[in-house]
Amino acid sequence: MSETSSSLTLPDPTPRKTTFSGTLYRGNEGMWSWVLHRITGVAIYFFLLVHVLDTALIRVSPEAYNAVMATYKNPVMGLGEVVLVGAVVLHAMNGLRIILVDAWPWATKHQRLLFWIVMGLVAALMLYFTPTHLINVFSPIEGGH
Amino acid sequence: MAATQVTGTPGEETAAQAAQTEGGTAPAEVDSAQEGHDRPLEAGEAVEEPQSFPVTVIVRRYDPEVDDEPRWVDYDVQMFATERILDALHRIKWEQDPSLAFRRSCAHGVCGSDAMRINGKNRLACKALVKDFDTSKPIYVEAIKGLPLEKDLIVNMEPFFDSFREIQPFLQASSKPEKERHQTIAQRERFDDTTKCILCAACTTSCPVFWTDGQYFGPAAIVNAHRFIFDSRDEASQVRLDILNDREGVWRCRTTFNCTDACPRGIQVTKAIAEVKQAMMTGVKL
Structure with a gap:
């Protein structure tokens, strides 16, 4: 029983200052799916901006267009395409999930399960896409040498 | 409390022994007596003090x-x-x-x-x-x-309560009943979940949309609108739906489900918001 009153006799009455800076809100699947949706959405927006511009180059001159397209044909851009397709697939699948959650009571109740179904589908689609794509990206270089 | 009475011969028996001799006759009483200190303590019995x-x-x-x-x-x-x-x-x-x-x-x-x-x-x-x-x-x-x-x-809770006031959280009915407004069990059940709200703001301040957009009505206001929108006695459902069918209304909800997780009353907040969204698209289904 004596322990309970021990805080009265703490040696240091002035509280210590900590270097801790802040906490992140600890949301569940719903919050992280929203975060992923935002990040992929913004990323896809910037890609589309560039994509519209480089495609519009063909109206300026076909040579300029071809020159730009040639700079895209390297492994770094190939890997970038994997990321891009991943972002689009995730955004698309999660977008369908959000529509269901809004419109269908069953989905509202089982949103957590749906999140993991979305993740599974994205993983499956990417497992299908990535090897085929990377073979295309890397084979011309290997073949050329 | 009843352990000594149930065993009949308390004597020197400890509670554990009493439980064994009794077998299955009255385990509930013995169990509850063992948990607390609300029975006469046996001599020499060790008492486990809760430790801080x-x-x-x-x-x-x-x-x-x-x-x-x-x-x-x-x-x-x-x-x-x-x-x-x-x-x-x-x-x-x-x-x-x-x-x-x-x-x-x-x-x-x-x-x-x-x-x-x-x-x-x-x-x-x-x-x-x-x-x-x-x-x-x-x-x-x-x-x-x-x-x-x-x-x-x-x-400062004022912005939170402002949103709450804006959705008209009170019963609006034109008729004046003789005694009371009747409602079936099913009609009452329809909005039961959202009557539990205590306006603590845990839901609204767990919402990432509300953090960055203070104009958003927030989950709590929508929950309290839901409470009257789906009340069969209320006549101003459409007014509230029009208020919430706003740029800063229910469509700001991104279904992060933080509000449902935060609610200390266990209200299915995001579900209530989704029902208000559905009521806007397909009409109020009481």
Whole structure:
């Protein structure tokens, strides 16, 4: 029983200052799916901006267009395409999930399960896409040498 | 309480022996008697005292007259597993630092005064038990997010209540019944979940949309609109739907389900918001 009153006799009455800076809100699947949706959405927006511009180059001159397209044909851009397709697939699948959650009571109740179904589908689609794509990206270089 | 009466011959038997000799006749009484101290203690019986243990509580303090920025301050308090975070704050305020400011009133999860962010989640301090936390690590306590910080754990709740008032949270009916307005069990059940709201703001301040867009009505206002929109006695459902069918209304909801997780009353907040959305698209289904 004596322990309970021990805080009265703490040696240091002035509280210590900590270097801790802040906490992140600890949301569940719903919050992280929203975060992923935002990040992929913004990323896809910037890609589309560039994509519209480089495609519009063909109206300026076909040579300029071809020159730009040639700079895209390297492994770094190939890997970038994997990321891009991943972002689009995730955004698309999660977008369908959000529509269901809004419109269908069953989905509202089982949103957590749906999140993991979305993740599974994205993983499956990417497992299908990535090897085929990377073979295309890397084979011309290997073949050329 | 009834253990000695049930066994008939209490004598020198300990409670454990009594349970064995009795077999299955009245296990419930013996079990409950063993748990508490509400029975005469046998001679020489060891009594297990609940042990208190040190817990580090790190509170985000802010005194507008002194601090430019909120700062994290840590306190060591002796706690029992069955106590609540509110008790820890009391102990800090009463025994260590009387300047700590926080709201609380009933301290039993009904008034909704002491919503705060505990270890990164919005909880009522009076309903968050110490035993549910990993006390080998510090427990972080800070004010709820998205409302103007006034002092320590106190925020200005006015913007929150403004949104609440805006959705007209009162029964609107033109007729005047003789005695009372009748409602079937099913009609009452339709909005039962949203009647539980205590306006603690845990849901609204857990919403990432509300953090960045203070104009958003927020989950709590929509929950209270839901309570009247789906009430068969109310006649102003369409008015409330029009209010919420706004740029800053229900369509701001991004279904992060933080509000459902934060609600200390267990209201399915995001589900209620989804039902309001559906009512806008396909009409109110009572």
